[in-house]
Amino acid sequence: MPAISRKGQLMPESPIRKLVPFAEEAKFRGIDVIHLNIGQPDIKTPKQALDAVRNNTIEVLAYSRTEGSETYRKKLSDYYKKQKINVTHNDILVTTGGSEALSFTMGSIADEGDEIIIPEPFYANYNGFATAMGIKVSPVLSRIENNFALPPIEEFEKLITHKTKAILICNPGNPTGYLYNKTEIQKLALLVKKHNLFLVADEVYREFTYDGKEHYSILRENGLEEHAIVIDSVSKRYSMCGARIGCLVTKNKEIIKTALKFAQARLSPPTYAQIASEAALDTPQEYFEEVIEEYVERRDLLLSELSKIQGVIVGRPHGAFYCIAQLPIADADHFAQWLLEKYNLNGETVMVAPAAGFYATEGMGQNQIRIAYVLNKERLIKAVQILKEALKTYRAL
Structure with missing residues (x-):
């Protein structure tokens, strides 16, 4: 065999x-x-999303653009502006789920043998994508006794080597539900700028914050434009897990340009799912x-x-x-x-x-x-x- x-x-x-x-x-x-x-x-799932597919009159289900439809990306940029995130549609690459956005990101920022630092416990598929890319995960332990708060920044710095390319966080967190606050994000921002690393944030649960707490995106942090990469998805926000539509968002033009090459290899994200996702953006508050x-x-x-x-x-x-x-x-x-x-x-x-x-x-x-x-x-x-x-x-x- x-x-x-x-x-x-x-x-x-x-x-x-x-x-x-x-x-x-x-x-x-x-x-x-x-x-x-x-x-x-x-x-x-919001009625707007389902109706957009039900009532569509497409006669040829064609490929969409590799980077995702322009109308969807423009509506996405409007959505982000409402979240105090100032990006244009050219800063967005639509992907087949947040998983593909993460895979494209890893492929764009790290080579085989490079390292990414991640606070643990973390979403298990981070390990899977890293393994598939030949990337080493360097974990920083967060503890249940501290409610899984961000570990001391010194613990991150200890792990940084010449092979370290990025720090990856999930905010709010899967599997812990922990929500990193603005101060914690700013500590990470200072660290990645100091060591010239990327800061990747999986923000797919952005809407779901409790107890009067507010989500603070890494894309809101000034001076992080070349370092910050956000992974996003419609799966949990609109209860549309089966749509498999996500996106990679960054102001770093080289990342967009590089990730687009990975995206071209898979041709395009699914057309009907983009139609549903675009309509979902009209979901009332x-x-x-x-x-x-x-x-x-x-x-x-x-x-x-x-x-x-x-x-x-x-x-x-x-x-x-x-x-x-x-x-x-x-x-x-x-x-x-x-x-x-x-x-x-x-x-x-x-x-x-x-x-x-x-x-x-x-x-x-x-x-x-x-x-x-x-x-x-x-x-x-x-x-x-x-x-x-x-x-x-x-x-x-």
Whole structure:
């Protein structure tokens, strides 16, 4: 048999999706699996987006422009201006999901063997894209005891070598829900300017901030024009995960020019999805107000219920719709699989994402899970009750 590539062998499994076969087998046995593992919102997609596709009269579904349609990019630049981000449509490259924007960014700023510093725990696919590009991830540990706040800037500086090309953050964070404040962003801005690095920010959860806190984009920071690259997406903002439309936003013309070459190799982003995404920009503010109110209620309910379980420690998210919970067990991977294979409470069980897959440092996060509070409140209460009873049974084994 011909050999599989070393790069392929090194590609990490998704901590979110690797348990899917066990979940499918549980469902086959008639078990109702409550999914706390994946950030697929149950919020309805805005009607404007769906109607734009339903009512379209396209007769030839042609390629779009490689960089994305001009009308969409111009409307996007107007959206950003409302967010106090002053960019033009020429600063935007439309991509097939935020994932492709991240891949194009890594390919544009780093060569094989180069390094990118990322606070951990982080979105697991950052590790996947870095591995695919031959880039080394240098993790900086943020701790649940500090609610996953930005680690001391000195910890970042210790890791900077001649191979370091960028610092990558997710703001608000997946999987922690932590929201970096303006002061933290400015500390990073000073550091990347001092060492002539890029600062890449995944801002796909920008709209979802709570407790009166405001999102501060790296693109609002003066003097960072040549350093700042933003990754964005419609997936979570408009509950349009299946559209697979994202974008790369930067004022650095060389980055746009270079990323465009990667984009030309895949021809163009999907046409219908761009039509839906452009229409979604007309979504009224009331939609977001209602969604944020719903997520705050879900978050508060989830944290309240988790606090009732002895030995559980949980970070308090101020953005996105995830939290990390530390459980009174040794191996969350084993526990998550056991939940699907061997446990149910009245015919129901829960699927969680073991958090070790969100860390790059070996051995970290082994007793932690990520929970996505994208389910209605009744399902959340039931899920935590199952988790509570399951922990009692599991620890008694």
